[in-house]
Amino acid sequence: MSLQAYKTAATRAESPREAEYRLFGQVTRALMHAASVDPSDTATRIDALDWNRRLWSALATDCSNPDNAMAMPLRAQIISLSLFIGRHSSAVMRGEESFDDLIDINRMIMQGLAGAPAQAA
Numbered sequence: 001m002s003l004q005a006y007k008t009a010a011t012r013a014e015s016p017r018e019a020e021y022r023l024f025g026q027v028t029r030a031l032m033h034a035a036s037v038d039p040s041d042t043a044t045r046i047d048a049l050d051w052n053r054r055l056w057s058a059l060a061t062d063c064s065n066p067d068n069a070m071a072m073p074l075r076a077q078i079i080s081l082s083l084f085i086g087r088h089s090s091a092v093m094r095g096e097e098s099f100d101d102l103i104d105i106n107r108m109i110m111q112g113l114a115g116a117p118a119q120a121a
Contacts, residue, residue, distance in 0.1 A: 021113040027052050028106040035099035042093075049089040052102060056082040081105065
């Protein structure tokens with residue numbers, strides 16, 4: 001079986017929660033890598049920040065859908081986090097902030113998705 005076929009089969013067997021956890025893990029690893037590269041490596045840094053912003057933007061869009069079954073306060077908190085992620089990402093690119101807060105937020109979300117204390121991404 002090819003690697004791609006295995007990945008496809010594994011993805012189909014995941015619950016939505018597991019898929020979200022996996023995606024957050026991938027994005028968080030990209031942020032951690034971007035934090036470790038030379039600041040002049042703007043392509044790596046922009047790619048990781050953009051991926052993280054797109055993830056959070058998709059979550060905010062889903063939370064703004066009136067058909068979303070999550071409790072309204074939780075939906076509002078996710079939307080607020082998404083707005084913070086966007087502002088903080090811009091500050092990281094300007095050299096005013098570090099990646100640390102973005103990584104910490106994603107790790108906390110991963111812990112919630114895991115339902116128990118999760119290990120580091």
